[in-house]
Amino acid sequence: MADPVLKIDGLEVLFPGFSGDVHAVNGVDLDVQPGEIVGLVGESGSAKSVTAMTALGLLPAGAFRQSAGTISILGRDVATMSEREMNKLRGGDVAMIFQEPQTALNPTKTIGKQMLRVIELHSNLRGLAARDRAIELLKDMRINDAEEILGRYPFELSGGMRQRILIGMAFACSPKLLVADEPTTALDVTVQRQVLQLLHAKARQTGASVLFISHDLAVISQFCDRIYVMYAGRVVESGPAQKVLGNPQHPYTAALIEALPEDANPGEPLASIPGTVPNLVNPPKGCAFQARCRHAHAACDSRPVLTDVGTKHQAACWLREEISA
Amino acid sequence: MSDATVSVNPIKRVLSRVDWGYLWYQIKKSPLTLGGGAVVLIVLFLVIFAPVFATHDPNAIDLRARLAAPGWEHFFGTDEVGRDLYSRILYGGRQSVAVGFFVVLVAGFIGTFVGAFAGLIGGRVDVVIMRLMDVVLSVPSLVLIMALAAALGPSLINAAIAIALVRIPIYVRISRGQTLLIREMSFVTAAETFKASKLHILRWHILPNILSPVMVQATLDLGSTILLASALSFIGLGAQQPTAEWGAMVATGRNYILDQWWYSAFPGFAILITATAFNLLGDGIRDILDPKQKAR
Amino acid sequence: MTIDSVMTLSNIHMRFPFGEDWRGRPHGFVHALNGIDLEILRGKTLGVVGESGCGKSTLAQVLMGIRKPSEGEVIRNFGADHDVQIVFQDPQSSLNARMPVWRVITEPVFAVTKRPKAELRALAADLAAKVGLRPEVLDRYPHEFSGGQRQRIAIARALSSDPDVIVLDEPTSALDISIQAQILNLLKDLQAERGLTYIFISHDISVVRYLCDEVAVMYLGQVVEHGASDAVLAAPKHPYTRLLLDSIPTMRATGGLGESLSNTDLPSNRNLPTGCFFKDRCELAGVGCDVRQNMVPTEQAQVRCCQTAATTPQKVSA
Amino acid sequence: MSFLNVIRRRLMFLILVLFGVTVITFTISNLIPGDPARMIAGDRATPEIVQNIREDLGLDKPLPIQYLRYLEGVVQGDFGNSIRTRRPVLEDLRIFFPATLELALTALFFATALGIPLGVASAVWKDKPIDHFVRVIAVTGISTPAFWLGLLVILLFYGNLGWLPSGGRIDPSLEMPTRVTGFLMIDSLLAGDLTAFGSALKHILLPAFTLGFVHLGVVARQVRAAMLEELQQDYIRTAKANGLSRFKVVFTEALPNAMIPSITVLGLALGDLLYGAVLTETVFAWPGMGAYVVNSIQALDFPAVMGFTVVVSLAYVLINLAVDLIYMAVDPRIREVS
Amino acid sequence: DGDADLLVVAKASDPQTLDPAQTMDNNDWTVTYPLYQRLVAYDVSEDGKGLTSVIGELASTWTASDDGTVWTFDLASGNAFSDGATVDAAAVEYSFNRLMDLGRGPSEAFPGGMKVEATGDMQVTFTLEQPFAPFLYTLANNGAGIVNPAVEGKGDDHGTEWLSANSAGSGAYMLTGWERGQSLVLEPNPNYGGATPEIEKIRVDIIAEAAARRLKLEAGDVHIAESLPVDQLDALGSKDGIEVQNYPSLKVTYLYLNNKVAPLDNVDVRRAISAAVDYQGIIDGILDGNGVQMHGPIPEGMWGQNKNATQYSYDLTSAKKALDVAGGASEEISFLYSDRDPLWEPIAIATQAYLSQLGLNVKLEKLANATMRERFDTGEFGIATGNWSPDFADPYMFTNYWFDSKRHGLAGNRSWYSNDKVDGLLQQAVVSSDTAERTALYGELQEIVTDEAAYVYLFQKDYRIAVRDDVEGFVFNPMLEDIFNFGGMSLSD
């Protein structure tokens, strides 16, 4: 097997703050293999974005501290890379798209300008050749009047259109890894489907790996090969999408799926998870889900580690530990 | 709870909403704010207790000790009728600081109410009020102040009134802008659905929520008002003799700047330091309370 | 067809002027609602679904009575002392950060009549308990709460004036699934207990299917399909409803993401399309679509439609 | 909104301002105790002489009539005659306005040329020593009494060092270049007179610095705030994710957008500078409108004061119009929506 | 500098108007006076001192009728305006008619009903309604400058607008440039009838800040710096190349005590105030000793002064006694001053302090000069400061103006003093042309008004001016403060 495109080991990130440090990421291990589409799912605040942004070095300098862990992209440790090298990497071999297509484009520059900038920065294409490349990328995103769109400003376009443009830009230099942070959350369902389809097709076609972040289990289930479920800055379960969602091994994953109204009987109450996510200023010592867990018991006071619960399927729960033991 | 008997005044309510611990945490992080705040406190202290710190009667003249150089007898020297400059600067601060607070309070209160009213009522009233404010803002303010001060007769209180009148539009704009924002918030929409009166909305929703930007503006304004008041005194439209006032002292002192530099230098420094301190503090408070608000 | 309706909307239009030339005349109008007829049944939940910008919130405002429709009529079949309350999507801005929780909860009461504080606090405590908040939180301020708790506060506030009808404008969209379930359960309990009528606005079909008795599907300021929710969502008649249902990702889907849709852009509501509003996005569009469509009753629902759809065999994916 | 619309709107507002400004200043002028006729007549004049002058100037008419007469004149471009100089006010202003404008523009240039880099540095290195330094400079700028700073720099650069002149626009022993634009620095260049240019430049340095120092603070603060705002926008993150270097992110992405809101501030600053020059001009004996209006107020020369006010207000509105148009030219968002 | 032919004068402010028939401001006269000639001029003594007597300038000879109402002047030939036109009787007639017709401030110096007629090519006759003792001297005023009749063609209203910024005179110099607010340039009038002036160019620079004027003077950029504060002059005197010249002057500084306003309407209160002021303290402290206390209204150096009249001196006991006689005074007394003269503020502050020793409550009001003058005229004040310098050398300037009840207010009687007897004396003195008789009349008057303490007669101050030491030939005339005899001056190398 080739090197993983992205490998995160024991990552810990904290944000100093008034009432203490916010321990956003508390030991995350994660890897993305070449050509793989990996999902990162979890509730709001579970540190999906922080994990991804740390990996690409996009967190605002000064606001955070990486207290532990290593990150390597395409086999290179990012800690050893200079800013120049990181810049070359970003937009070249690694690309990222974000949640808010409204604001992710520079409002005062035309689409063409913004696309050409990326293309010219990371390839040898210049002038008309670069322009042709941009048009080609847009066409791939099913944007028919691509030439005209290049002359438009972001505010003149719909959200779905903008997100497709951003995806097109992300693929401008055939990245090996694409990080997509909730790319469709702000879109309508009909548009969401189109964007997901295009993204999926393009990734498969170019063989790029994708780290796909979402809180929508259904989207994740359809989009990803393999998923990581996060809770309070930790990975609680990981494995192939169908396995994890079809046969969840961690009580949190299970409860989450049960809480979906999708299959619920309108006559009966929904299976809700009591309580709220823990405060990350003082993250629980033991299992982070302990306080809300039906199955919590004494062992949960110490922190469970990810253990195999099936082929390629791992969960961090003492319950599973006991079962498998 | 004894709550039912305690009447709650709005200022106390706003202050009670301030998380002092958080405020202190933020201020500590910003040495400039801290420095500004400390100097403000020192200035206020010196000025309030001027009689304690003064070495001379600020108005006692001594024609035989005119324009004496700084020394042990007169820390900052004396002026053209032999008054002790150090003592006069201490007392002079009272005028400057008092004008600052007066202007900010008067303009702040009137402006806030007018702005909130215009924003809430909307329609013609709003248009008329805002156009009027635009017109006032288009008039060169210094000239307006000078003319007003000249019309009212030169005295510090008249200068303060003139400055306050001219500064009202700024508060009207802020408070109206803020009112329009808040009016769009869904808690106001909610209040409308249960048929709350405009007065209720003003009292419970608008005013409490515009106070903090207004207060930020007010802190920032203190510095510039002190400056403006001294500028008016500089051109002779402010404090009257023998009352000590910094701007007036600089004005008189400039005639002596070549041989008796201290006469205008010390009061000038006093203005500079005080205004800087208030501005630093105001800046810091703005950053803390209202990080999004743009600098004007 | 109904016996007991609390509100009836007939032919509601809502236009907003936009832009202003130098004489203050608008450049044109945003047509947010374009002829809505709805009957709201007492004690039931009506779900309103549709894409962003289709006029759901505007409809809610008309129902609340905070906006007067430009055209059409709203009939209310309940006493003047009862009213319609609302719960908003964004728990952040729907609660005044400068009021303690007990004030927030009782605002609908004291905004209208003066009451002694003690009475208000008692009422607040009562309501807080109903929505599952502990009484000691009453003196705190909204920003000290999580999203789910804030939504509970908002619900308590809606209940305080003892309304007949509560409009819920995407009350769970900003919440996590685990919290959403808590709130949905709470809403169900309260309805059962008090016989409330809900108008539930959402773009999440599965939530609507779970919670609502009836569903109205909106497109560009019109209702395109309206009927019992199980029937409509199981066997949609209107091509738009079908598109919507097809687009929703489900955990059990097997076919992956399928083919890409061609036209996902909503037509402008500044210059309304001629004929059927959906025709540009409709796979079935044909000759008859050049004229405006009317609502036609079918067995289970009313459908704005669409000769083609009525006569075309249904093709709904699972 | 179209360009035309903005212009039309502003011109409507201009009429309103003209009306409002004249009403306000006329009212206040007439509240000021003092009789301009006396002023002209001189100390020892008899009441008959004073009355004679009063009639000449129409000061014996009721105020509303005086106002209407004035307005009538203004509409026809006649601002009346100055009581002090006995010359048409417009004529006087035509002489003094370019001097003030030259000073204001130079000060603005100074303020922006320094203020923008300082503001950018401050935002980029937020909370670093340079940020503190810039903020102190900026705050000191807006807190310095210009009239005092002026005295200090004169004392230093003229009195002690003798490097720069103490006041005036040009060395009076030099031939004034032919008046073309009224801007000495430009006129002297047009005339090819380098000595005059050098002298004009030397003369403007101190007053422009003094006047600009205040606005340096304003500009730096504004740019800093706008930069901070832009730097936390999502598109900056996109740019970084696309591999743009820090330098490019700051200068090609954030700065242009940060300048858009700053244009308003610069426009306001220019307006401010125009009448803020009043005190500075007095200190530096700068022969501009500021000194003219101060003397006029002191001398109860109401036509002159009103002329000044109207002209500056007009300039203010026109500057705002220019700002709006520039805004529209640089910000595509405004051009088409709404 | 370095240019021996250029003389630079530094003034504090720009002239307002250069029309002699309009300007009432000494500041303007610096420029206008050398541009024009008058029928008569002040004489200069052998040793170069300015005298208060007049000699002919444009007029070669003149006669007055016995009753002093008809004055006939014969014009000297050879005088010409800068455009070459001869200065003839018609020009004189025109100038005076223009002056009286415009009816602005300067016309006030001439007796009402005065008729001016060219009674020959080169002969002018003035007819007065009644005798006016100082008449001849008024003809040396700035307002009596002879204007080229050609200005009539320069626009409406006798060309006032044009003349406010241009010159049309026959003086030694003519105006060749005026950069507003910056400088004015005078160059010799090529057609001047007198001796060709030595200085080829005179520049008047406008430098508002006293400190800057002084620095320029020190640097040699300026030859004469006007209105420097007393304190600066002392420091300057010791600098190389600079000479501070002292001239006895007739300019006096005094306080108006508003006789119409309580408590100053009580003569004993006024006496108390007059005795409570430390005259010597002010002179030593504020003037650095450069002045003397006045002895009644008429200054030293002017004929008619009565040394026997009361002179108050600083004496708190007698002041208190006087106040007791008055029964005390509790009213707040306003004290007006302006920044026209930098000495006024210290005087005001000092006076306030002195009077507070009597328990009098004085409130200082610093006003714009124009506003202050307005208040003089309406009589809304208690005390105010003022300077007075004569337009011509006659006690008339210090008596008829100050005490005549017809001149209440700004016109001269600024203490609103009224005394029928005094009015009578004044009336007699003005129509008499007998100096001895007038001296006696004014002498009696002085005793009355000093006793009644109408004003507080503070001091008479020397005229001091700082000049580069290469400036030669400056003649100071006490009637012509701030006016320089450019035509007679020169620069040594």
Ligand SMILES: Nc1ncnc2c1ncn2[C@@H]1O[C@H](COP(=O)(O)OP(=O)(O)OP(=O)(O)O)[C@@H](O)[C@H]1O
């Ligand atoms: N710049 C920051 N400063 C302080 N705390 C931060 C910062 N960025 C993120 N956090 C904290 O880190 C935690 C994780 O945030 P993150 O944005 O990664 O969550 P997420 O899983 O992406 O959630 P969402 O689904 O809402 O996007 C949160 O508690 C958040 O408050």
Ligand SMILES: Nc1ncnc2c1ncn2[C@@H]1O[C@H](COP(=O)(O)OP(=O)(O)OP(=O)(O)O)[C@@H](O)[C@H]1O
């Ligand atoms: N006050 C208003 N002025 C102008 N246009 C408005 C106004 N309110 C709503 N609109 C327009 O009316 C249309 C319907 O808006 P509405 O908020 O009702 O949509 P929605 O269905 O609630 O959308 P979402 O799902 O995004 O909340 C939109 O195009 C919107 O721009």
Ligand SMILES: [Mg+2]
């Ligand atoms: Mg996120």
Ligand SMILES: [Mg+2]
């Ligand atoms: Mg909505």
Ligand code: NI
């Ligand atoms: Ni319609």
